[in-house]
Amino acid sequence: MKIFVNPGKEQWKELCLRAKQSESKPVEEIVLKILDRVKLDGDKALAELSLEIDKREVVGGFQVTEKELDEACERLSEALKAAIETAVKNISSFHRAQLPKEITVETTEDVVCIQRPVAIQKVGIYIPGGTAPLFSTVLMLALPAKIAGCKEVVMCTPCDRDGKVADAVLYAARRCGVDKIFKIGGAQAIGAMAFGTESVPQVNKIFGPGNRYVTMAKQLVGSTTVAIDMPAGPSEVMIVADETCCPEFVAADLLSQCEHGADSQGIVVCDSEKLANKIADAIEVQAAELPRDEYVLKSLANSRIIVLYSRAEMIKFANIYGAEHLILSISDGMKAVDDITAAGSVFVGNYSPESAGDYASGTNHTLPTSGWAHSYSGVNIDSFMRKMTIQNISASGLRGLSYTIIKMAEAEGLAAHANAVKIRLENEE
């Protein structure tokens, strides 16, 4: 693990760089074609793409049946169901507490302005298949959607060659009240939810992680057709540590990040070379014992340890990096959080590992990566709601504002805007 000791400020920007992403142009072209086909031919295109890309013939439609759901729920172990139940409870209580209230202000006499939270009506959730069945992401997206009051929650997820979806994913979807589940994966799933097909309802906003094709599809529809949760990038963790940390814990957290994928990144910022070496040693020892090591070795190559001698400098560096996950294994961690301006989710102290937030503490694990934590929130209740404003103005209220509106409209050269007020003053009932 590469260690940078007291790097100069001019080096900081480079040290904050994420792993290089491969060229996206060919992916964009492929995805654009897929999206066009789904837009034009709906279910027919979905069936053809399943055959072409996944080598799977679609039999009996795309939607997961009640029978399939029953069977999956039957099969899932009680032990895992119990674990999921704890996670559901914590995620629900933290997200329910976030429900925004309506705000009413009479800004001027008889001019009442309201900000009203309204649920987004239809949302789509994408759950990747692949190496690990990410049923925890079902909880993180479907629970807040339902708490927010979304009318219809649609889910797409790839199935295997035999048309099967992991039991835990189906169980989680039913537990969270997902309304419709479709066995569709890849960019075509994003297209289906963005444009709607005969089977798949068109949604207003799409959530969830995915591979390069899914990510590109979300990016493309996101600027033209439907809203998306946030821009996507590889997962990352930054751990800020001082002498109060436990080097083995720091190593374990960094490695839990690295097993996500080859392009994941872990950055340790600590305040002494001695500590840096201890952490590096612990990483080496623990890495040797892990399965999935092809990912771990590759993502360790994107990772680094940076030594900065003062707490203030460590926090400054953390704010420039803007980590998806920020672990503060330092003394007085909660006080340090007050100085954090950019991070997706912060884990304070030696007993708040990232995996707690990934699964069960109650916070959401869908978080901004690649520096987007400077401007984006992680998924939260707001992500499933809009805030609509309402104004209710009486004749006398409008009279009170009329000078201001007319003066400003005329100064902006907008005569009809001024006229909409004048005509009301002249014809007041």
Added chain:
Amino acid sequence: MKIFVNPGKEQWKELCLRAKQSESKPVEEIVLKILDRVKLDGDKALAELSLEIDKREVVGGFQVTEKELDEACERLSEALKAAIETAVKNISSFHRAQLPKEITVETTEDVVCIQRPVAIQKVGIYIPGGTAPLFSTVLMLALPAKIAGCKEVVMCTPCDRDGKVADAVLYAARRCGVDKIFKIGGAQAIGAMAFGTESVPQVNKIFGPGNRYVTMAKQLVGSTTVAIDMPAGPSEVMIVADETCCPEFVAADLLSQCEHGADSQGIVVCDSEKLANKIADAIEVQAAELPRDEYVLKSLANSRIIVLYSRAEMIKFANIYGAEHLILSISDGMKAVDDITAAGSVFVGNYSPESAGDYASGTNHTLPTSGWAHSYSGVNIDSFMRKMTIQNISASGLRGLSYTIIKMAEAEGLAAHANAVKIRLENEE
């Protein structure tokens, strides 16, 4: 004005279509080149682009000086300053009331989860030049930015051939506490704020309206570099009216929308043909008296009156359309708002014209267009903040969660995630 009487449901989708936008491919190519140049050459590219596109040689840098600001403030009429002051007061009080609070939930014993609102540190505001100096947009963006606590608010706006920016725009910027103002317009301004140059600070999020080039630049940087407020489209109003409306007011509101630009759209939904005809007549009479009529005539061609006989159908249609501005000139308007699921801002009753919200009621006028009101909020305090989560878990809190985390991590095949918990349990201090 075209009137559609009781159209069948199969026609609704078409009746909700916005004016066709011209092909964006050539615009995209031009803008991509501009962005690349700004990214690569910073201020030098900005100066060259000013010469090439605006035929203006940049003298003495891009930033508006204190002297220029002093002079603009000096020149502006006291009458307009007084009007702006009223608007500032109302916008500030409505947006201040929106400031979110920190939320703390102990989801399980010794597992404390916090959702903390944090201001986005650096924001950029684009204010178009062109036919009308939109100083009201300065208020709508800079006031909430400062109320939210953004550390640096940067503004770009084009100037005329002599290097002048409208007095009202400069006055509004100073009044709202904008930190730096640059005389840069077009796609290059968006590039400058997205990438940063020697003069212009790089920001985390860009706000504000603009022409096709500005909009395309925002879209391009928005999916790769910095956050943007929302996707842009031409402005629009929907007016839902019944026999309690005043046809002249409806006409005036529709026309105030139409003067925004040739691609603006106004839709009236009312419940009788008689009323439809009265409104159409009033539009004709008032349109004849307006200046800026080239815009008005063109946007009237994108506009229509739709007759639907029941209140329920009118509301349903309004929700499908998802208007930027929705005026409810119907009996019991506030009750009807409860059924509105998609609109940017709602104006209730006969004395709540759109222009009240555009300038002075206190609500924000930066609103989602083109149906984005199904998923986006208008600009509000949240737009300038992120919500960061924090978890503070004690050793015993983690022990309580450990079964859940380990079980779920193992079921997802993520051994290192489980290990980050196990190693803590084994080495508890």
